[in-house]
Amino acid sequence: MKPKLETLAIHAGSEIDAATAAVTSPIHLSTTFERNADGSFPHGYIYTRSHNPNRAALEQCITALEGGEASAAFSSGSAAASAVFRALEPGDHAIIPDDMYWGIRKLLKQVFVPWGLELSEVDMSKLDEVKAHIKANTRLVWIETPSNPMLKITDIAGVVKLAKSVGAKVACDNTWTPPGMQPVFALGADMVMHASTKYLAGHSDVLGGTLTSREADAFWERIVFVQKNEGAVPSPFDCWLTLRGIKTLPYRMRGHVENAEAIAHFLAEHPKVERVAYPGLKSHPNHEVAKEQMSSFGAMLSVLLKGGEGAAMEVAAALKLFTRATSLGGVESLIEHRASIEGPDSKTPKNLLRVSVGLEHKDDLIADLEQALNKV
Ligand SMILES: Cc1ncc(COP(=O)(O)O)c(C=O)c1O
Known part of the structure; x- marks a missing residue:
């Protein structure tokens, strides 16, 4: 039997520390990790921008909770969202809700549009309107439901069907609906994002963002490339705090x-x-x-x-x-x-x-x- 959400929230990504038997995981502040004499890395960690044990634990936990194939943690919800749009090409078209977290919309309009992103703002509570804006070059539909701050509701499965007709990815900002509340993968979406600053960490004391992908495909690899090479990643302590918060989520x-x-x-x-x-x-x-x-x-x-x-x-x-x-x-x-x-x-x-x-x-x-x- 697959463990239930409450069990996964406590155990996924958390292990007894092999070196000390500590029940609560240590925080790994080291930015770099020793190579073996043959040049290999015995634990798979090289440098903390690309991999860190605390970040790996958080990513493992969120993958278990959301049920996708892979996750990536970022230094904020906005950085996580930004990585998805950065994985697009100039000239690609994306659809966003006309009511959504204003910071991300501002970022898209002021930074991504001048760099060549084509953007449509659509009332996603109306499937007809989404349909009218789907084009041959639509590569991404970004959903936020319930939306911020009007609490508009998008029919996720309905939008997925429209997006798939042109091969576009569907990503959901699920910040307002933590794991267990809205199963976006079961509804056909490709990616789920959380500003972990909010419910996941849960105590208004740590900034962070996560992305989880249903498939670790080529688009996902581009996002992970952005994460590892830009380095908008949470600190080990941020990851530790977020993982602790998730235990009671x-x-x-x-x-x-x-x-x-x-x-x-x-x-x-x-x-x-x-x-x-x-x-x-x-x-x-x-x-x-x-x-x-x-x-x-x-x-x-x-x-x-x-x-x-x-x-x-x-x-x-x-x-x-x-x-x-x-x-x-x-x-x-x-x-x-x-x-x-x-x-x-x-x-x-x-x-x-x-x-x-x-x-x-x-x-x-x-x-x-x-x-x-x-x-x-
Ligand atoms: C729905 C939603 N998405 C994303 C964000 C951005 O998260 P962060 O502040 O961690 O960048 C917020 C922040 O309020 C939000 O409400």
Whole structure:
């Protein structure tokens, strides 16, 4: 029997240290590794930019959790995403969602497009729109579902079918849906990316990114080449912290999701709330697709306030337990006025607050939201 997620999260990539019998793995800071007299490398490690034992352990673990053939760890989620686009050729066409993590979209537009990437931004919650943008030179479709910050849902299997008609790869940014929540390989996608900064590491104290590929094919080899030769890799300590975080990931996610569902329902019924974007609510336009492809609806939600930007700012200011800060996926609840961090080009509604629901007790979180909403 294949071990279940909880078991893999604790054991995959973790071994008793052969040299000392330490149960918790040591951190290997050495940048270089000794050769044998015959020139060979007895443990397969040469130089830490290309290989490091802590990174290998993290990559082994994430491969086991996602179920692909190989993984590569990076120094940030953005560096991981960048490596995928770097593996394309100038003149290749990529499709991205019209709602997605703004930092990656900015990077693509400001750096990759001037270098020859052809880019289309598409409402991926509508398969017809994706179909209309598929071209003979489409090489990559980048999915983010639920999307950041509007929680739009993409039918992954539907997009895969369209992409495959021209031989394009499909990569999913699964940062908001940690392993076990959205099986993108089973739905036909080729690659899964995580900003491990978020739920995987889980404690808002380490930056990182991972990519996992269903097949270790030629496209994957190009990505690994970029990883090893550019060196945007996590430090051994970053890998160790992330692997430690992953050990509790399945249990943390249960708490995150339970709290998020309760908060989404509370907010959806509140008279001062215009709309809650959360795929677990029946009112979500793609609730049925989400139900089909997700085993739970995640712990991120956005709330749009009646009373515009002023009301949103007042609620954020009045909260005591929720911290006003960017990022997500840590044990503490965070709230953020997205439009102001995304800047003047942002299409995010000004009355929107994005919430990363943490692991405090849900009653305390709801009481905090209630007192803040009462002040508006
Ligand atoms: C969905 C998503 N993808 C990627 C990233 C980028 O991750 P990092 O900040 O580690 O580069 C983020 C960060 O907020 C995110 O929310």
